[in-house]
Amino acid sequence: MDLEIKEVDHGFAIFDETGDKRIAEIEYQQTAEDIIVATHTWVDPVLRGEGVAEKLLTRLVEFADEKDIQIKALCPYVVRKFNEEPEKYDFINADK
Template sequence: MQFQHHNNAEKGEFFLNDAEGQRIAEITYVWRDASTIVADHTWVDDCLRGQGVARQLLDVLVEYAREKQLKIVPVCSYVDVMFKRDQSLLDVAA
């Protein structure tokens, strides 16, 4: 899966569109400061449920944070649960 990324000075998102250009999955974040982002929303369309897409989105966000040396505040309930379950994500947890 090839996720797209949109980012500006205030917020950003990783997302997936279907062949018709309709959004079918996304994880969004808001910039808190120059070194911290707040993961505030994860959504996956029913057509993709059960395929691990939410985790793939989180992995892309975590990879981005590691590359940019950012910390993530997990406000989104999915991200919060995954940060508690998976110790390998703690290096980017704020």
């Protein structure tokens, strides 16, 4: 499934074919110059199980790496991914 991830205010989102309705999103808050807090991840039930949330997290990690900032995980999904795959996320994890 090829879905376009778009940068939006304080996050990244995927929109439906009309471009009007968000069908998946990951949000963050900037809490310091070099730290963002991943606060929320949501995927429409129709897309769940397709790896969409992980694609959004990957984009957020790329964004943070590009900006030389770290991510603090507050969103349960991001917390779980950071804990399950520390080798993949430790370089960007503000709690490490």
